[in-house]
Amino acid sequence: MKVTMKDIAKEANVSTATVSHVINGTKQISEEKHRKIKAIINKYNYVPNSTAKNLRKNKTITAGLVVSSFRDSFISQMVYGVEERAREHGYQILLVNTNEDRNYEEEVISSLHARMVDGVILSPTSSDIGYLNKYTKNDFPTVLVNRYDPVAENTPKVTGDDYQTGFDATLHLLDHGHQKIGVIYAVPNVSTTNERIRGYKDALKKYHLPFNEHYLELGYATVDGGEIAVNSLLEREEDITAVFILNDLMTIGAISKLKELMIKIPEDVAIIGFGDFASAGIIAPPVTNIALPADTIGKTAFDALLNKINNSEYMKHIELPPSMILRKSCGC
Amino acid sequence: MKVTMKDIAKEANVSTATVSHVINGTKQISEEKHRKIKAIINKYNYVPNSTAKNLRKNKTITAGLVVSSFRDSFISQMVYGVEERAREHGYQILLVNTNEDRNYEEEVISSLHARMVDGVILSPTSSDIGYLNKYTKNDFPTVLVNRYDPVAENTPKVTGDDYQTGFDATLHLLDHGHQKIGVIYAVPNVSTTNERIRGYKDALKKYHLPFNEHYLELGYATVDGGEIAVNSLLEREEDITAVFILNDLMTIGAISKLKELMIKIPEDVAIIGFGDFASAGIIAPPVTNIALPADTIGKTAFDALLNKINNSEYMKHIELPPSMILRKSCGC
DNA sequence: TTGAAAGCGCTAACAG
């Protein structure tokens, strides 16, 4: 049988109000009663039922974190960042992975909104997030992280600077003399991909080079997906001499495939990957990556959520800059 | 203003009981009222407050998942498995990362136990988990995953077969003619480490080789930690010709350091790593790993928790077998 | 088929 506040109160010959006050320190209670109540609490190992507390106070001190995948090291680092910051602030995190399922995402947001959670950090599956406004219009605190879309109103955003990411990576390849540069990406119709490609195009423009749509290849965000994607890209566009790959698992797959095909990196085709994974330096050849600070993004997203919870006016789009880690695969 | 069941009832000219029944399908309601109520619910986009529901029904349909770290790819895959299975069963997951902080772990369990959660899956920070019995004795559904300790009573366990992992890896090295085999591990006083070392010792015994405690090296579970650990191990014990590394990040660091030191793998020292990471095949040399099925472990842990929730008698220790992925770093 | 009402365990006026 679960012991409740009433039980404690009865045994101490006081009211539940008094017990509540000693637990929460909300009022001065006489030394004597205080001690007695504390003792009984310890004796029964009593912990207040937080569901009841939540109902009464109409908040839960927990935040929802909805991500679109989980295998991705970028995402899991971001989750780590959110978790860490949440802990610092005494918040719990309700984590859900939508697995890129748009409908499930909408369901999840709806149930999180049902007061299970004080606010939500969402990395959406697609740009189709108009449904969010239903909640955000009523000031349900929501922040978009990593991916975003302008349709979402009243939500701060914390993302990487994906435009710059695409621009920098492409420019680097261009500076090395490449002109036919392929791009392998994993998720269409999403700000991360779109912005990186926009950066890619602008870098091309800077060199007065035309944009060729066929240099873009869509694949699955897995090692196998990367193998298939390079293969298909290179078979179709034989003159490509460099490729920018937007996902770490795909980068690994692509390199693996290139080796199998006896295509030399970077001599025959140069590679720049995205997201710095631990082993990048000991791969043959060591791979050049452009990375976004996943855990900082996660932490900042939590900070933004907290701001939003405390001040429903808060609005901002924070974009964190990328950094290149130069190694051999780009021909440096 | 948040709309409640009372509001719906009022607008439909019925009692809250009726509304509740149409929402939950708990009783037959006349076609007419049913339609009317449904319509109003849709109109207001009403979703029942789950905190209130939880309080009333005394359950939350959410499970706590407490892990000890998060950078680790083994853990994040395990989390993925738990998440996935939870979703299939309509459960939410409250994720907490203790970051190997034993005291925080105890706090977390206590607050999760405060009815925030129907049960908990715990990968503990240490073997010091006697405090758990306080909860499990009162049938708070708990399952230990990955790491465990016999002091914990009334909890099913789902882990990898760490003994076999240590045994197989060591035996493989022994079969290749190595006799002086180092072990690099990251977390002391924990079943995973202890069992793998027990397996290591038994493999040695099978070859009538003595166990040398100095061949064991403790380090941090990071790339840097791996670099430092091999270096210190090899400096101290110059005759070591092979090393078994119990963590993927450390494996990467170790290989990196060995390369820097111009020590040839596998000629000078052979390597077997733990946990198959995506890039293992394209590293120079490709690294041989022994892996435990992290996502299956996660899924099974959730299944076990569900069993425990529905039947407080349920008790079992499920140990999933390892598998070797043979590549070049072991000298194959 | 429907409604009244009790109550889950807690907090917070308010009164004493």
Added chain:
DNA sequence: CTGTTAGCGCTTTCAA
């Protein structure tokens, strides 16, 4: 300094 009491929003007997 302490107790009484009215809910938070829902489910669920029980009676009509």
